[in-house]
Structure formats: structure tokens, C-alpha cells
Amino acid sequence: MRQRLPLAGLAILAGLASQPPAQAQPGGPRPPDFASPEVSAEKKVTFRVFAPKAAAVKLASSDIPGNGPDAAPGMENGGAMKKRDDGVWEAVVGPVQPGAYRYRFDVDGVAVVDPRNTATSETNSDCWSLVYVPGSDASDTKDVPHGAVAEVTYSSKTLGRPRRMHVYTPPGYEKGEGKYPVFYLLHGAFDCDDSWSTVGRAEFILDNLIAAGKAKPMVVVMPAGHTGPFRFGAGGDNSFERQMQEFEDDFVKDVKPLVESRYRVLGDRANRAIAGLSMGGAQTLNIAGGHLGEFGYVGVFSSGIFGITGGFNGAPPDTKWEESHKSILDDAELKKGLKLVWFGCGKDDFLVKTSEATVEMLKRHGFAVTSRESEGGHTWTNWRLYLSEFAPQLFQEK
Known part of the structure; x- marks a missing residue:
């Protein structure tokens, strides 16, 4: 026989269902809500990673110029990221030319893919996260038949x-x-x-x-x-x-x-x-x-x-x-x-x-x-x- 939950119980369950799933953080603080990467209309890319106990975090990126006079805006200092009060490290790069770019984070000397991004690209020996900046007539995902x-x-x-x-x-x-x-x-x-x-x-x-x-x-x-x-x-x-x-x-x-x-x-x-x-x-x-x-x-x-x-x-x-x-x-x-x-x-x-x-x-x-x-x-x-x-x-x- 089916049992009905009281209205108060249904309201509690509905409230729990509406919450975003929390990432397990054994022995550590729960991360705040944030997205990474984010691509703006101006083709600036914001990268974020939660590392509250890290001493230094850097952004490494394929094809985005990294250092010197020809560096993309936000990469002049070698991709160093800034730490926010909530433990999230952040870097804004660009504007970036349309296309696909590999990237990952260096967290206290350890290479880390972006845990908030499921898009990846392999090499012969490791893995990178992948971000796409739209605006290319050649490589954008268009409303056409796909192979x-x-x-x-x-x-x-x-x-x-x-x-x-x-x-x-x-x-x-x-x-x-x-x-x-x-x-x-x-x-x-x-x-x-x-x-x-x-x-x-x-x-x-x-x-x-x-x-x-x-x-x-x-x-x-x-x-x-x-x-x-x-x-x-x-x-x-x-x-x-x-x-x-x-x-x-x-x-x-x-x-x-x-x-x-x-x-x-x-x-x-x-x-x-x-x-x-x-x-x-x-x-x-x-x-x-x-x-x-x-x-x-x-x-x-x-x-x-x-x-x-x-x-x-x-x-x-x-x-x-x-x-x-x-x-x-x-x-x-x-x-x-x-x-x-x-x-x-x-x-x-x-x-x-x-x-x-x-x-x-x-x-x-x-x-x-x-x-x-x-x-x-x-x-x-x-x-x-x-x-x-x-x-x-x-x-x-x-």
C-alpha cells in the first residue's frame, strides 16, 4: 500500500531537489557556486578553480600567448591567477581569437584539469581541459547536418x-x-x-x-x-x-x-x-x-x-x-x-x-x-x- 507524505514533507523534498549537487569535500570546506570557463560576448574567457589552501595557482593554456609583449591580455604575468575571499582562484584572459584552446591549472606545482569543465582534449601522454571561443565561420558549431x-x-x-x-x-x-x-x-x-x-x-x-x-x-x-x-x-x-x-x-x-x-x-x-x-x-x-x-x-x-x-x-x-x-x-x-x-x-x-x-x-x-x-x-x-x-x-x- 502506498503511503502519502504530508505536504510539509513534500515541500522539504522539493527544496532539496532544487539545490545543485554538492561536490564531496572530505575534510575541507564546501566550494561556492561558480562556473569555469566562462566566455563573454567580448570573447574574454574567465577561468576559475577552487583551491582554498593553495599558495599559488597559474593558468597554462595552449596557443594563447603566455608571456612578453605579445601576450594576450591577462597572460602577461605568465597566467598567474588571483585568489578571491571564498577560496576561488580566477583569471580573465582576452579578448581571445575565436577557436579551441587547451588549458589547465598549475596548483602549487601540480597540473590539474578544470573540475568544472567536462570538455577535454588528449595528448600522447596527458589530458587538458578545452574551451571554445565562438566566432569562427570555419569551426563554429552550426545548425547544419552533422557527421x-x-x-x-x-x-x-x-x-x-x-x-x-x-x-x-x-x-x-x-x-x-x-x-x-x-x-x-x-x-x-x-x-x-x-x-x-x-x-x-x-x-x-x-x-x-x-x-x-x-x-x-x-x-x-x-x-x-x-x-x-x-x-x-x-x-x-x-x-x-x-x-x-x-x-x-x-x-x-x-x-x-x-x-x-x-x-x-x-x-x-x-x-x-x-x-x-x-x-x-x-x-x-x-x-x-x-x-x-x-x-x-x-x-x-x-x-x-x-x-x-x-x-x-x-x-x-x-x-x-x-x-x-x-x-x-x-x-x-x-x-x-x-x-x-x-x-x-x-x-x-x-x-x-x-x-x-x-x-x-x-x-x-x-x-x-x-x-x-x-x-x-x-x-x-x-x-x-x-x-x-x-x-x-x-x-x-x-
Whole structure:
């Protein structure tokens, strides 16, 4: 038999239900109500974190200039945050250029993601919180048909262990009709297969381009470019050279065959593209350079042949890549099916000379190369821009 609560009891329950859920604070004060991050109409971003016992809290942010004369307003002092009377530390940054930005807090020397923000972006070794500043025609979330991004786990026979990649399928793919061109999109050093679909906004960039009729619907494959823990200069299993070769082997023997057997993609050269940023740009050149007959479109963002302008400590320019690929570079028949070689790099990018030298080397071997320089440096702001410019040129009938 059901029992009815008296009206007073119902009122108490209703009052409790209307209260926001309290975060557990064993042995500590209950935090006040606050939001983080908050983006204003003026594109200023307010970051907050509750750390009443901390001695110092700083904001670390990807792509938002941090120190010196070029620092974004609010970042001139290295992102130091101010403590309020209620134990909440706060920093206001901006106005900030529209786009996605990684950030986290340094609380007394400990890196902490924002506990009030569920949006995150992975790298090869850690995790960052993610904030999006709207106002970009290319990457905003618009009222258009949206595709889907899937995390795909596969067994790499090349490396002998499970691996992961992200795959974007365009709006309408789920209907199960027709085949699509395929675009392999590679990330840079220290990032991972999650990066292009989070901080890179690849899904929304493609959705917007397709909806506007500026790009063909396509499947975009974003594989993991690292094959283990990584740092520059590391030896043994973690060396840069070894990981570059391991990734190329995994891509050729596992990733590409799996994608082109599992997904409804067109398997000919005219419907296959590859591009990458920084380390991924070098991997793109390695893969396309060794298998040029398989790719009709090649894009290199903020990258080139590493060492082509010389190494550290005054080392002479490295010509090994050019020499080892000479027969392919000079093959006139292979060039006939190559529809686009596209380079983009920022004027302030530390790899701009590498990019320029690689373009000139390819031109010496008879390649028709399109290259452009943008403002800025080695940042996701530029890489999102390059994707929005490169993708509309793919798989178009000329």
C-alpha cells in the first residue's frame, strides 16, 4: 500500500531537489557556486578553480600567448591567477581569437584539469581541459547536418598490440548508401589521434564545408602517430626515427587496409588524400614519398623534410631523404595522377624555413606545388585554418 507524505514533507523534498549537487569535500570546506570557463560576448574567457589552501595557482593554456609583449591580455604575468575571499582562484584572459584552446591549472606545482569543465582534449601522454571561443565561420558549431566521429580500436599486427584511431564519417553515411573518398589526417608531435577531433575541430570544419557545398562528403581517418611514450632526443624504443618508421609501417600494413576494407570508401588514387601537421607533415611526406602512386592529394602543414636546412650546432643540410627518394621524385608517370601538393606555414613558425626548402626541393624535381604563408606560428589556430583551406580542394572534378 502506498503511503502519502504530508505536504510539509513534500515541500522539504522539493527544496532539496532544487539545490545543485554538492561536490564531496572530505575534510575541507564546501566550494561556492561558480562556473569555469566562462566566455563573454567580448570573447574574454574567465577561468576559475577552487583551491582554498593553495599558495599559488597559474593558468597554462595552449596557443594563447603566455608571456612578453605579445601576450594576450591577462597572460602577461605568465597566467598567474588571483585568489578571491571564498577560496576561488580566477583569471580573465582576452579578448581571445575565436577557436579551441587547451588549458589547465598549475596548483602549487601540480597540473590539474578544470573540475568544472567536462570538455577535454588528449595528448600522447596527458589530458587538458578545452574551451571554445565562438566566432569562427570555419569551426563554429552550426545548425547544419552533422557527421560522426568514432573511436576505433584495432589490433596492429605490425606492432603486436591494440591501437586506436578516430574516424569521421560525413552526414548521410549512416544510411548505408554509396562510397566516399578517404582523407588520412595526421597529428603532430606529442599529440594523439584524439587531437584533430577535439582541439582541431575537424568534425565541425568538415560539417560546415560540406553543408555549404564547398567540400565533398568524405571519410576522414585520424590515426595515432606515436607508437609509444615520446620526447625529442630520446633513444631506444622512444627515439623519433624509430617511431616515425614504426608509424609508417603500421599505417601501410594495418591502418590503411583496415579502413579500406571496413568503411565504404573508394579505393583508387583519385579518391585518396593524406595530410599532416608538424611531425604528421613529415610522416605525410614519408608515406606519400614511398607510395606516391596511391595518393592523389598531399598536404603538409607547418612542416617539411626535417634537417633539410641543416641540423643543430651548425650541421650541414641533410640530403638523405631527397637522395633515397630520387627515383620516385623524378618519375614523370607518377606525377600524372597527382592532383595537388599543398603546403601551409605561419610566417613566425620555427619550421617555416624547413617548409620553404622542402617546397623548393620538390619544385626542382618537377612537382607543381601550391604553398601559402599565414600570420602566426606553430599553433592550432593555423592548423584549423589550413584544414579549412585544404579540404575544399580535395576530390573535385576539374
